[in-house]
Amino acid sequence: MEEEAFDAIVIGGGVAGLSAAMTLARANMKFLLVERGEFAGAKNVSGGVLWGSDLAKLVPQYWEEEDGGWERFVNHRRLSLMDEQSAFTLDFKSSHWNQPPYTGVVVLRARFDNWLAGKVQEAIDASDFAEESFIATDIKVDQVLMEGGRAVGIKTGDEEFYAKVVIIAEGVNNLLTRQVGLQTEYVPADHMLTGIKEIIRFDQQRLEDRFQLRGRSGMSNEFVGWATDGVEGGGFLYTNKDTLSVGLVLSIADLRAQKKSPHDILSHFKTHPVVADAIEGGEVVEYSAHVVSSGDKRAMPREVYADGVLIIGEAANLLLNAGKAIQGMDYAMRSGILAAETVVEAKEAGDFSVGKLADYRKKLDASYIMKDINGFQDAVHVLHDPIMQHKVPNILCDFGRSFFSIDNQPTAKSKDMILDAVRRHSSLWEMAKFGFKAGRSL
Ligand SMILES: Cc1cc2nc3c(=O)[nH]c(=O)nc-3n(C[C@H](O)[C@H](O)[C@H](O)COP(=O)(O)OP(=O)(O)OC[C@H]3O[C@@H](n4cnc5c(N)ncnc54)[C@H](O)[C@@H]3O)c2cc1C
Incomplete structure (x- = not known):
């Protein structure tokens, strides 16, 4: 079994799993990636802007490809606060985002994941394990195999495969993460x-x-x-x-x-x-x-590693939406890279102990992912606060209607317009308190 074992088995061919796989292939690791969809991306949904520039690390010069997996780069961002008739919009467009590597690219996941899987296959073909590393699709992992409290492989139907590390990249419905005991609690709706x-x-x-x-x-x-x-x-x-x-x-x-x-x-x-x-x-x-x-870190598993296991991407609920953008795919990508780097270092050190795998936790904590998830929890709560959800958009739209209307009447001062709008939907005291809280959270 030891001789046949893979260095790693990756469960899930979404952004997280494919990013881990690419990093493993580049580092000459022998691995198996198992995806239950007919092809990578077949079961994936996303809005979706992939933020940041990690994609350029995985596929250098990806923008030069005629038929790359992405749709458009983002150089125009808008945040609209709506009432029934109007939208008060913060609008920012800049040519400084026109140059690659872009700050964000819009992707359609079925196309993007399949394209990225093709790039991983190219990296496998160029590695020492061209014949021994695989991307296997249309196969669902039923179970993570455990021996003496350590994850040693996976079971799919009647077949079993063994590895030194199992990387779980199964996405938000993290049943296997629960099976290995890292997310024991029922996650509240x-x-x-x-x-x-x-x-x-x-x-x-x-x-x-x-x-x-x-x-x-x-x-x-x-x-x-x-x-x-x-x-x-x-x-x-x-x-x-x-x-x-x-x-x-x-x-x-x-x-x-x-x-x-x-x-x-x-x-x-x-x-x-x-x-x-x-x-x-x-x-x-x-x-x-x-x-x-939701980006509420109380939904995260109690740990992102265990003996023989690493959890990456949304399986670990790594996501943040603090009002500026949904960041899930970039976290999936970076956590996949960090987990794979941990496996590579473990192999180099000949040490796949749980203590060595704990380095993944350290890398994650030192990365922008946990810094931002920890640093912007208050902002996540502010975004979900009923005042932000209902009153603030109404106040701003009311103000916008007064400010931009010219109707052959004496014009009120802007401060009176905003005070009127606040009084119509809230109170000065409530908005002062909320403004202070929101200001500190951002
Ligand atoms: C409507 C919507 C809009 C979003 N918008 C954005 C956005 O604009 N920007 C952004 O960054 N993020 C966005 N997200 C979040 C983002 O899509 C996720 O955070 C991201 O897809 C997580 O990647 P992942 O690889 O961890 O998981 P997934 O993309 O879910 O991939 C998991 C993979 O594992 C496979 N799998 C699961 N279980 C098994 C099993 N037992 N055996 C084999 N394979 C298995 C699945 O088929 C899937 O391919 C959005 C999400 C939604 C729903």
Whole structure:
């Protein structure tokens, strides 16, 4: 068994698993990646902007490929706070984001993951284990095999495969993470969201004209307020090559409490004048739904490693949405790289003990992932606060309507307009307290 064992088995061919696999292949490791979908990405949903530049580390010069796995780079960002009729938008567009490596690329996961899997296969082919490392699709891992408290491999149907380390990259429905005992607790619904998304197709030129896109440039727009019909959550709209990704992430607990359906709320969101104008003339070609972490770190497993096991990506609930963006794919990518580097170092040291695997935890803590997850927990709570979800968007839209209206009447001073808007929806005291809390959290 020892001789046949892989250095690592990676469970899951999403962003996390593929990033780990790429790092392992480059470092001449012998590994097996098992993905239950027909191909990598087949079961994956994302809004999705992949933020940061780790992709360029995994696939150098990826932007030079004619048919790379990405849709558009983001050089235009918008954050819209909505009431029923209006949207008050923070809008930032800059050509300083035009140069690769880009700050963010919009991806469609079925295409992106499959492309990245192709790149991993190329790295396998160039490694010393071209014949002994594999990406196996259409196979579901049923169980992590344990011997004396240590993970030693996996079971799929009647077959068993052995490895020195099992890297669990199964995503947010982390059943195997629970099986190995790292997430024993039932994760409460208020730490989880459900994401739904439509892909809406356009003539490419029409899309580019509508959103002022040039070449491969793209736009990301997040929404708070009326978008979610009173349910805790937010909306998004991203430009792909010739489609839009339009969707919502909604609190599962609040959906349940209010007895509302995500599909109805998405229909509601699409009737807002700002969204309706953006999607007008497009054809819905795909609909998908997927659970997503809220970014509340109480949902994380109690540890991200155990004897023979490392947990990466959203299986470890590594995600942050502090109001600026959803960061799940970049965390998946970086955690996959860090876990694979830990395996490489363990092999070099000839030490796969749990003490050595604990280095992954240290790497994660030292990385921007845990620094940001720990540093922005207050901001996650502020974003989900009913004041931020309802009152702030109403106040800003009210203010916007007064500020931008010219109606042959004496014009009030802006400070009076904002005070009026605050008094209509809240109180000065409540907003002062909330402003202080929000200011400190960011
Ligand atoms: C609507 C929505 C919008 C989002 N928008 C963004 C965004 O804009 N930016 C961003 O960064 N993130 C976004 N996210 C979050 C992001 O998609 C996730 O954080 C990310 O996909 C996590 O990657 P992962 O590789 O850990 O998990 P996944 O992408 O879920 O991959 C897990 C893989 O494991 C496979 N698998 C699971 N169990 C088994 C098993 N037993 N055997 C074999 N294979 C298995 C699955 O088939 C899957 O391919 C969004 C999520 C949703 C739902």
